[in-house]
Amino acid sequence: MIRTVASWCEIDGRMNNLELHDFQPRLGSFRDEILKGLAQAQKAIAPKFFYDKRGSELFEQICELEEYYPTRTEIHLLKTYSQEIADLIGQHGLLIEYGSGSSSKVRILLDAFHQPSGYMPIDISFEHMLQASTELAENYPNLDVIAVCADYTQDFQLPEYNKKLVNKKLIFFPGSTIGNLDPTEALHLLKQSISLLKTGDGMLIGVDLKKNPTILNAAYNDSRGVTAAFNLNLLERINNELDANFALDSFRHWAFYNQDQSRIEMHLVSLKEQTVIIEQTPFYFSEGETIHTENSYKYSIEEFQKLAKRAGFDSTHVWIDPNNLFSIHYLQVR
Numbered sequence: 001m002i003r004t005v006a007s008w009c010e011i012d013g014r015m016n017n018l019e020l021h022d023f024q025p026r027l028g029s030f031r032d033e034i035l036k037g038l039a040q041a042q043k044a045i046a047p048k049f050f051y052d053k054r055g056s057e058l059f060e061q062i063c064e065l066e067e068y069y070p071t072r073t074e075i076h077l078l079k080t081y082s083q084e085i086a087d088l089i090g091q092h093g094l095l096i097e098y099g100s101g102s103s104s105k106v107r108i109l110l111d112a113f114h115q116p117s118g119y120m121p122i123d124i125s126f127e128h129m130l131q132a133s134t135e136l137a138e139n140y141p142n143l144d145v146i147a148v149c150a151d152y153t154q155d156f157q158l159p160e161y162n163k164k165l166v167n168k169k170l171i172f173f174p175g176s177t178i179g180n181l182d183p184t185e186a187l188h189l190l191k192q193s194i195s196l197l198k199t200g201d202g203m204l205i206g207v208d209l210k211k212n213p214t215i216l217n218a219a220y221n222d223s224r225g226v227t228a229a230f231n232l233n234l235l236e237r238i239n240n241e242l243d244a245n246f247a248l249d250s251f252r253h254w255a256f257y258n259q260d261q262s263r264i265e266m267h268l269v270s271l272k273e274q275t276v277i278i279e280q281t282p283f284y285f286s287e288g289e290t291i292h293t294e295n296s297y298k299y300s301i302e303e304f305q306k307l308a309k310r311a312g313f314d315s316t317h318v319w320i321d322p323n324n325l326f327s328i329h330y331l332q333v334r
């Protein structure tokens with residue numbers, strides 16, 4: 001249920017092309033999921049909890065890193081094929097973006113699209129999304145920006161949009177963020193997405209490809225330690241938002257490619273035997289014990305197309321860079 005709906009006019013009276021729908025995904029679930037995740041035999045926290053304000057800022061820094069090839073490769077692909085993508089959608093499209101973050105990649109599409117009607121960014125990170133949506137609404141005054149703060153892994157309804165004519169809808173899901181879900185969860189999300197679309201609408205998804213593990217391991221273990229800071233910030237967030245006493249210097253970042261599972265795993269490793277208290281509940285860590293904080297699944301083109309087909313999409317286009325690092329799939333609802 002939407003708890004807050006505000007048009008930007010109510011916030012500062014300047015713009016009338018931005019509105020905010022806040023499902024308040026950060027309340028309640030954070031505490032419950034942290035306590036539940038740390039009570040498991042393999043302690044685990046879902047990666048969606050990385051993204052408080054600081055986490056979102058650190059992620060932006062990761063995107064700039066030399067070792068982190070996905071962002072620049074995907075941007076290059078989008079720039080190269082944006083016209084082709086725009087032609088698939090035609091005039092008066094509605095662009096919906098999952099995990100919109102800074103909303104920077106979508107600008108490449110918006111610049112190529114033919115008179116897009118609206119843009120609906122959906123993100124769990126409230127402040128970051130609000131800032132990005134405000135800037136975008138200012139820069140694109142003829143575009144309706146309907147910002148939605150929600151967790152796309154939970155059931156939620158898209159806000160009604162009928163201010164302008166909409167021909168086709170396109171759900172844009174860049175950054176290989178779909179790789180943070182395991183294949184069963186990814187299939188569920190694809191099926192859920194179809195329920196938001198109609199026959200002929202599309203989904204554009206950035207998917208990281210299987211490749212030499214040396215390249216993958218470097219991408220998640222950068223020399224400047226930004227990914228380590230991003231991972232450790234999760235403990236800082238727990239300390240800030242819950243009554244907790246994690247000592248950040250008693251944990252270290254660990255990321256590696258798990259070939260059997262075709263995924264990068266990120267963990268936080270306890271450097272010593274210790275007990276951490278969260279809201280009066282003690283959590284014991286042996287030396288070397290880990291909290292599993294992220295998976296990033298890698299797919300071959302065929303594996304991802306098969307998944308999309310099982311969900312009910314036709315896989316009509318796929319664009320790949322010359323070094324076979326990254327793919328962008330265009331899927332059409334059957």
Ligand SMILES: C[S@@+](CC[C@H](N)C(=O)[O-])C[C@H]1O[C@@H](n2cnc3c(N)ncnc32)[C@H](O)[C@@H]1O
Binds near residue numbers: 099152175
């Ligand atoms: C890996 S970043 C990608 C950001 C951007 N789309 C890009 O391609 O660079 C993941 C983004 O998805 C958001 N996010 C992660 N899990 C989410 C969830 N379950 N629901 C909504 N947003 C989520 C994060 O806040 C973050 O902005």
